[in-house]
Structure formats: C-alpha cells, structure tokens
Amino acid sequence: MSRSIRSSWRLFAVILSLALVSTACGSDDDGGNNADDGDGGGNAKKYSIAYVGPKTGDAANLGINILYGAQLAVKQFNASQSDVKITLKEFDTQGAAAQAPAQLALYKDDASILGIVGPAFSAETKAVIPELQKAGLVMISSSATNADLPNVVNPETIFHRALPDDKAQGAGIAQFLKEKHAGKSVYYIDNGDDYGKPLADGVRAVATANGNPSKGNTSINEKDDLFSAAVNAAQAAKSDVIFYGGYYAAAGKLSKQLSDKGVTATFITGDGSLDPGFLTNAGAGAEGNIVSCPCNLATESSTGALKTFTNDYKAEFTKDPGTYSSEAFDAANILMKGIKAGNTTRPKLLAYVEGLGTYDGISKTIAFEDNGNLKATTVYFFVVKNGKFAPLTNTDEL
Amino acid sequence: MTLGAIYALIALGYTLVYGVLRLINFAHSEVFMVGAFGSLFALHAIGFDTAHAPPHGLVLVGVLVLVVLAGMIASGVLAVVLERLAYRPLRKRGAPRLAFLITAIGASLLLQELFALRYGRNALAFPRLLARSTAFKIFGAPVQVPQIVVVASAIGMMLALDRFVANTKLGRGIRATAQDPETAQLMGVNINRIIVVTFILGGVLAGGAAGLYGIYVETIRYNGGFIYGIKAFTAAVLGGIGNVRGALLGGFALGLLENYGATVLGGEWKDVFAFTILVVVLMFRPTGLLGEQLGRSRA
Incomplete structure (x- = not known):
C-alpha cells in the first residue's frame, strides 16, 4: 500500500471516528436532561x-x-x-x-x-x-x-x-429615582444596542418628566476596556446619579473607572448588570451601586x-x-x-x-396579559453590599 | 497613548513572525491572553488577591517585575509550543500558506475555549497594584502613575528589541532570514533556530504587554486577547507589516487616533474614526506608514 493510500485510509478512519462520536453526542443531546432517562419509571x-x-x-x-x-x-x-x-x-x-x-x-x-x-x-x-x-x-x-x-x-x-418588559423596567427605575433621589440630576450612558439604549432613553424620558433633570447622555462600545471619553463626560456633567444601560462586563468596568476618577455620583444600572461579573469588574468601588431587575433574584437574604x-x-x-x-x-x-x-x-x-x-x-x-406579557410590573432593586447583591426594595414598596 | 503602547508590544509579535515566515499568526492574541493569566496566577501564588492592599516601595517594584516576568514566561512558552506543535509540522510538509492561516485561527479558538472551560467566561480581576493617583497634567489632562509605568516599560522593551535585532548575532540571523531564507541558510544561519527565537521574542513581548495590561486594566477573560490582537494586527499593518519600528509607530498612532476619535465624536465612534484613518493611509501607502521589510531594517 502506497504512502498516499495509507494516508487516505488514515484520514478516512479519522473522519469516520469523528462521525461516530458526533452521532453518539447527538443522541445524548436528544436525551437532554437525565432526570428520568432509563429510570424504569413504571x-x-x-x-x-x-x-x-x-x-x-x-x-x-x-x-x-x-x-x-x-x-x-x-x-x-x-x-x-x-x-x-x-x-x-x-x-x-x-x-x-x-x-x-x-x-x-x-x-x-x-x-x-x-x-x-x-x-x-x-x-x-x-x-x-x-x-x-x-x-x-x-x-x-x-x-x-x-x-x-x-x-x-x-x-x-x-x-x-x-x-415585566423593558418598558416596565424603565418606568420602574424612573419611579425609584423619583422616590429615592427626588429632584436629583442624572447623567445617562448606554451601550448603543437594542437593549441598553432603549432602556436608558426610556428611563430618561420618564425620569425627566418626573422632576429628575437630565445632565446629558453618551454611548460606549462595550468591547472596549477603557471608557475615558464617557468617564470624562460624566465627570464634567457633575450629576448626582449616573445611569448605565448595558451589560455587566462593561458596567463593572465603567463603575470602576468612574470611581477611580473620583466621581461620587450614585451608579445605577439595569438587569443586564445583575451578574457576579459586574462585581468582579467593578471591584471595591461598586459598594453602594444599585442594580435593577424585573426579575426577583434569589439570594441568601430571600425569604x-x-x-x-x-x-x-x-x-x-x-x-x-x-x-x-x-x-x-x-x-x-x-x-x-x-x-x-x-x-x-x-x-x-x-x-x-x-x-x-x-x-x-x-x-x-x-398572570399573563392577552399578549403574553406579565400583568405584574414590579421592578426589584439590589444594592452592592460587602461585595454581593443584596435586596434593596421594589416598586411595590416605593 | 497607554493602550497604544500595549498595541505596539503585541504588534511586534505579528510583525516579527510575518517578517520571518510570511505568516499572520492569529493565535498571537491568545499568546497575549495566556500571558495575562500567567501574570494573574503569579500574583495569586504570592498571596495577592483582590482583597490585598496595594504594595509600596521595594515590594511594589518586586511585584511589578514579577507580574511582567510571569507574563513573559507564560507567553514565551506558549509561543514556542505553538511553533513546535502547530506550525513546524506544516513547514516540514511544505504546506500551503492557507494551511498555516487556518491552523493559526484554529489554535486561537482552541486556546480561547480551553481557557473558557477551565476558568469560566467571566473576567478574573487583578488586585490593584498601583494607586490611580495623578502624577502631573498635560494641557489640563491628568496623567496617572499607572499610565507612566505602562508607557515607560513598553518603550523600554521596544528599545531592547530594536537593539537586539540590530546588534546581536541572532538579530542579524532574523534579518537575514527575513530578507532571503535560502541564502541565509547557505550562509550558515540555522533557520529553525531563528524561527524559534522569533516566536520567543514575539511571545515575550506579548507577555510583557499582558503584564502591563493586567496592571493597568486589572481584568482578564478567556477572549480578552481577541480585540487587542485585532488592534495590534491593525497597528502592525498601519506601520508596515514586517517592520519593527513600523509596529511601534502603528501601535502608538492607533492608540492616539482611537482616543482622539472617542473624545471628539464619542466612544461609540472611536473604532469608526481609527479604522477610517487606517483605510485612508493604506490607500495612499499600501505598505503602511514605514512600509519597510524586517530584513531591510537598519539600526
């Protein structure tokens, strides 16, 4: 058998093996969770x-x-x-x-x-x-x-x-600002995508109407590590609160960079940031940061x-x-x-x-509306305390 | 400027390997990533975690040196392993360029996913080593201590590489191989050795960049090298791929362009601005700003 033919057979054998392994994995996937597989459930x-x-x-x-x-x-x-x-x-x-x-x-x-x-x-x-x-x-x-x-x-x-949906979350955050930061100014930063920007814009529209003046807004690219332009703009705005619409990795870095820059405004962000990754990236400066979520996060403090x-x-x-x-x-x-x-x-x-x-x-x-939305519109708020998320309040309690 | 220094250090790895092998080593971004993990693990090994207070005095100097050295070792070792396991077998078989390229991309994804499986997909945090205190101001803009440390260290490493390539026997070997590998071999240059040295140099510089990145940015994740790899590759092309000094110029130019774009147009326009400039530059200077090959670079 020539070397090239041997090589071809080897290649064929490898492809066949991969196909068999793939088939085996596929059938395993089909089985999904093994909670009842093969348990002889009578x-x-x-x-x-x-x-x-x-x-x-x-x-x-x-x-x-x-x-x-x-x-x-x-x-x-x-x-x-x-x-x-x-x-x-x-x-x-x-x-x-x-x-x-x-x-x-x-x-x-x-x-x-x-x-x-x-x-x-x-x-x-x-x-x-x-x-x-x-x-x-x-x-x-x-x-x-x-x-x-x-x-x-x-x-x-x-x-x-x-x-609840993002519109309800935006209204809930605006309500939180009205009740807990009455009359305080807010600077808005978002990640420019279909989640972060509508959320920040939604909060901004309602909060401004509620008496929380907007000090401006800007967007960041979440793939970046450093958000110098946004941090400098937020610092110059001298707002009492900074709201960020975006996901946890960038939110954590942004919080840290604001803190490093000496910005003392209260940092509030949405459900995309309710992840341990936010705490890792934000570090010690995240203490007191507030994260909202239409979800009810189960924590050690839950009852x-x-x-x-x-x-x-x-x-x-x-x-x-x-x-x-x-x-x-x-x-x-x-x-x-x-x-x-x-x-x-x-x-x-x-x-x-x-x-x-x-x-x-x-x-x-x-309970569902006719269109499948949840009837309840409660938004929950969590505060970073001792390096963990702790329940703070919810819109029903405000 | 600070990120530009990091781009430049990584870009040197792309440009060295391209100069010698005509290979775009897309796994170089993971060489950088692994260096950052190496730096972090070295800190953990000496008991520095995120709860640790920033060190001072000689301890601080020792820790900074350790972080950079650990990154260099981790990245250098990985670069050699990649050369031995992924690229050398292809060279021996005279594989086409495309095979090298696909192997490089495959190695890049493999390393990312291995680290994601082992260390998770969330970022791991570096402890704070340098306080964010302002050293001085330039036109009203504060310059912080970590920025000075990163830029000064990076420039030091770049100068060392420049001297190494220009003045040492191995450096002459690298230049000779880049210029004409066959003639270099006839003149007694051990091509395999030169290639290994090239990978080590690129890896060590990426590792140094990774250590400085850890000190400055303070996080790393499994795909943390990807964007920096793309930016560094861009910097290498902007300066003139295969040209050591071009990589330096390209790195700093890209960093400054990004910062300028972000300040003038907003953070979300930063890349649009920087890459538009890149395209315009390449239209008029297709070989990059300096456009010289590694083999022809002079001291």
Missing part, C-alpha cells in the same frame, strides 16, 4: 419540555442560570409524583439570533416536546416566534424583555414571559419559597442561583403543572397556559 407517562437558550458563548452565564432553574424544577417535579415523567431537552442557541433557527429545526418537529422554557434573549426569541406560532409550541421566557416581542406576529398566542429555592439550588449545583433562575423555575413548573393536568398535546398545553389565570410562583404571582 407506567409513568413520558413527555418533554425544552430549554432554549445559551449553554455556551459569551452569554452562557445567564443561560446556565436559566437552565439550572428549569433543571431543578424538573427534578423536583419528577421526584414528587410518579404519574408523569418530564424530560428537559436542552438546545444551545449561544443566545444569538443567528444560531436560533438552526436549533429551532431540532426541536420544532420533536413531537415529544410540548412547551419551551425560553428562548432566553430577545433577539433570538424574535427570530423564532413566527415558526413557534406555526408549530403551536407554547413558550414561557424567563428573560426576554424587549417590549416589541408580543407584536412580532399577528395573531400571536404562543408568546409568554415570566417577567419564604424563594429562600427554599435558594437552598435547594445551592445543594444541587453548589452555587448560588443567578439572574432569572427563579423565573425559569416558575416557567418550567407552569408547563409541567399543565401537562400533569392532562394537557398532553401542544394545542392543549397552549390553551392551558393562555387560560392560566394566576400561578403562585416562587419569584412572583404570575
């Missing part, structure tokens, strides 16, 4: 729900928070009764709209999947809503907050979310069912729950409660969620 009826969101990529942290919340819900549900066994199938979109259609093709036609926890982010949700509507596949997102999502298709029935969830989550995953974990837990439980009640086809489960009424979740009482 006569239990088996159904699936899906997690759709990032497991890898830059947004993986937030995705893992959601995934773990859903996994814990499924595990506890399966352990609590023996009639129905739920499998959580996981589809990694990397949180990107570009990846979402490829994953959609994997779960849309899987008849065992009756509902979705997710998609996680607004852009990826927007990309798949039309197809989900065609497939009649009900979704409850624990984290997609773009205000326009209910209007992507008309008529729309499948869209639901377990937290009641949220405290129990915190303890269970920590025991299961050896880490604290993160942003949107409690909402994902609620979303999964709503779907599983519907399935347990006999809604074991996609149309039936969709009808169940549409007619949910109220569900007493661990994060909040969940």
Whole structure:
C-alpha cells in the first residue's frame, strides 16, 4: 500500500471516528436532561419540555442560570409524583439570533416536546416566534424583555414571559429615582444596542418628566476596556446619579473607572448588570451601586419559597442561583403543572397556559396579559453590599 | 497613548513572525491572553488577591517585575509550543500558506475555549497594584502613575528589541532570514533556530504587554486577547507589516487616533474614526506608514 493510500485510509478512519462520536453526542443531546432517562419509571407517562437558550458563548452565564432553574424544577417535579415523567431537552442557541433557527429545526418537529422554557434573549426569541406560532409550541421566557416581542406576529398566542418588559423596567427605575433621589440630576450612558439604549432613553424620558433633570447622555462600545471619553463626560456633567444601560462586563468596568476618577455620583444600572461579573469588574468601588431587575433574584437574604429555592439550588449545583433562575423555575413548573393536568398535546398545553389565570410562583404571582406579557410590573432593586447583591426594595414598596 | 503602547508590544509579535515566515499568526492574541493569566496566577501564588492592599516601595517594584516576568514566561512558552506543535509540522510538509492561516485561527479558538472551560467566561480581576493617583497634567489632562509605568516599560522593551535585532548575532540571523531564507541558510544561519527565537521574542513581548495590561486594566477573560490582537494586527499593518519600528509607530498612532476619535465624536465612534484613518493611509501607502521589510531594517 502506497504512502498516499495509507494516508487516505488514515484520514478516512479519522473522519469516520469523528462521525461516530458526533452521532453518539447527538443522541445524548436528544436525551437532554437525565432526570428520568432509563429510570424504569413504571407506567409513568413520558413527555418533554425544552430549554432554549445559551449553554455556551459569551452569554452562557445567564443561560446556565436559566437552565439550572428549569433543571431543578424538573427534578423536583419528577421526584414528587410518579404519574408523569418530564424530560428537559436542552438546545444551545449561544443566545444569538443567528444560531436560533438552526436549533429551532431540532426541536420544532420533536413531537415529544410540548412547551419551551425560553428562548432566553430577545433577539433570538424574535427570530423564532413566527415558526413557534406555526408549530403551536407554547413558550414561557424567563428573560426576554424587549417590549416589541408580543407584536412580532399577528395573531400571536404562543408568546409568554415570566417577567415585566423593558418598558416596565424603565418606568420602574424612573419611579425609584423619583422616590429615592427626588429632584436629583442624572447623567445617562448606554451601550448603543437594542437593549441598553432603549432602556436608558426610556428611563430618561420618564425620569425627566418626573422632576429628575437630565445632565446629558453618551454611548460606549462595550468591547472596549477603557471608557475615558464617557468617564470624562460624566465627570464634567457633575450629576448626582449616573445611569448605565448595558451589560455587566462593561458596567463593572465603567463603575470602576468612574470611581477611580473620583466621581461620587450614585451608579445605577439595569438587569443586564445583575451578574457576579459586574462585581468582579467593578471591584471595591461598586459598594453602594444599585442594580435593577424585573426579575426577583434569589439570594441568601430571600425569604419564604424563594429562600427554599435558594437552598435547594445551592445543594444541587453548589452555587448560588443567578439572574432569572427563579423565573425559569416558575416557567418550567407552569408547563409541567399543565401537562400533569392532562394537557398532553401542544394545542392543549397552549390553551392551558393562555387560560392560566394566576400561578403562585416562587419569584412572583404570575398572570399573563392577552399578549403574553406579565400583568405584574414590579421592578426589584439590589444594592452592592460587602461585595454581593443584596435586596434593596421594589416598586411595590416605593 | 497607554493602550497604544500595549498595541505596539503585541504588534511586534505579528510583525516579527510575518517578517520571518510570511505568516499572520492569529493565535498571537491568545499568546497575549495566556500571558495575562500567567501574570494573574503569579500574583495569586504570592498571596495577592483582590482583597490585598496595594504594595509600596521595594515590594511594589518586586511585584511589578514579577507580574511582567510571569507574563513573559507564560507567553514565551506558549509561543514556542505553538511553533513546535502547530506550525513546524506544516513547514516540514511544505504546506500551503492557507494551511498555516487556518491552523493559526484554529489554535486561537482552541486556546480561547480551553481557557473558557477551565476558568469560566467571566473576567478574573487583578488586585490593584498601583494607586490611580495623578502624577502631573498635560494641557489640563491628568496623567496617572499607572499610565507612566505602562508607557515607560513598553518603550523600554521596544528599545531592547530594536537593539537586539540590530546588534546581536541572532538579530542579524532574523534579518537575514527575513530578507532571503535560502541564502541565509547557505550562509550558515540555522533557520529553525531563528524561527524559534522569533516566536520567543514575539511571545515575550506579548507577555510583557499582558503584564502591563493586567496592571493597568486589572481584568482578564478567556477572549480578552481577541480585540487587542485585532488592534495590534491593525497597528502592525498601519506601520508596515514586517517592520519593527513600523509596529511601534502603528501601535502608538492607533492608540492616539482611537482616543482622539472617542473624545471628539464619542466612544461609540472611536473604532469608526481609527479604522477610517487606517483605510485612508493604506490607500495612499499600501505598505503602511514605514512600509519597510524586517530584513531591510537598519539600526
């Protein structure tokens, strides 16, 4: 056998091996969560729900928070009764709209999947809503907050979310400014994208009308490490408060650079910054910074069912729950409660969620508007205290 | 200016490797990233975490030297490993340029994901080593101590490299190989040795940049080298790829252009401004500002 032929055979063998490994991995993915796989669940009826969101990529942290919340819900549900066994199938979109259609093709036609926890982010949700509507596949997102999502298709029935949208968050932050920083001036910085800019602009419009004068605004590029121009502009503005609309990594660096520059204005930012990465990047200067979220973050200071969830989550995953974990837990439980009640086809489960009424979740009482938005508009505020996020207040208490 | 100094140090790695091998080593951004992790781990090894108070006096000097040296060692070692495992086998087989390019991109992604899996996707924080105190002002703009340390150290390293390439036997070997590898080999230059030395030099400078980056920016994450790699590559092209002094000029020019663009137009326009200038410069000077090859550079 000539050297070139041997090389060809070697190459063929390598490709064949990779194909076999890939096939094996693919079948493992299809199995998703192993909460009930091969457990010999007797006569239990088996159904699936899906997690759709990032497991890898830059947004993986937030995705893992959601995934773990859903996994814990499924595990506890399966352990609590023996009639129905739920499998959580996981589809990694990397949180990107570009990846979402490829994953959609994997779960849309899987008849065992009756509902979705997710998609996680607004852009990826927007990309798949039309197809989900065609497939009649009900979704409850624990984290997609773009205000326009209910209007992507008309008529729309499948869209639901377990937290208020960005418009509600903007109004909530403006309310917080009015009550806790009455008459104080605000300088606005945003990241220029579809999340950060509308949020900052929304807060600015309402807060200015509420009597918190704006001292100006600017945008940054979150890929940068240093935001000298924005920091200098904010310093020159001499505002009492600085609001940042954007994500945690840049928010942390911005907070630190403002602090290093001697800026003493109160730093407030939105839910995109409610992540430990904010604390890491901001360092000691973050003490007293305030982060808002339409989500109800489960922390060590939480009480009641949220405290129990915190303890269970920590025991299961050896880490604290993160942003949107409690909402994902609620979303999964709503779907599983519907399935347990006999809604074991996609149309039936969709009808169940549409007619949910109220569900007493661990994060909040969940009731949906006709367009799938959450009726409640409560926004929660957390303050950085001793290097951790601690509950501060919420708009119901203001 | 401060970031420009860091761009310039990284750009030297691109330009040296390109000058000798005609290879754009896209994994060089991860050589920088690994250097920053090396610097951070060295700090952890001597008990410096984010809760540690900034050191003073001789301890401070010792810690700063350690941070930079650790970055240099980590990056230098990785650069050699990349050369041995990824590029040398391709050279031995006479692989086409495209194979080198794809291998470099593959190595870059591989290293990013390995570090993401091992150390997570969030940034890791450096302890504060230098207080953000203002040393002096230029036209009313405050210049902080860390900025002086970064720029002065970077210029020192660049000068050392310039002298090394111009005055030493190995430097002459690098220039000879860059100019005409076959003739250099006939004249007794050990090409493989020169290539390894080139990778070590590029790696060590990227590691030095990584240590200074850690001291100044104070965080690092798995993909923290990517943007700096792109910017440094841009700086190398702007100055004239393959030209040591061009890389220096390109790095500082890009840093200043970015800062100017951000100040005049706003932070979100910084890259638009800097890259527009780059395109305009290349239209009129396609070989970059200095446009000279490494082999023809003179002391």
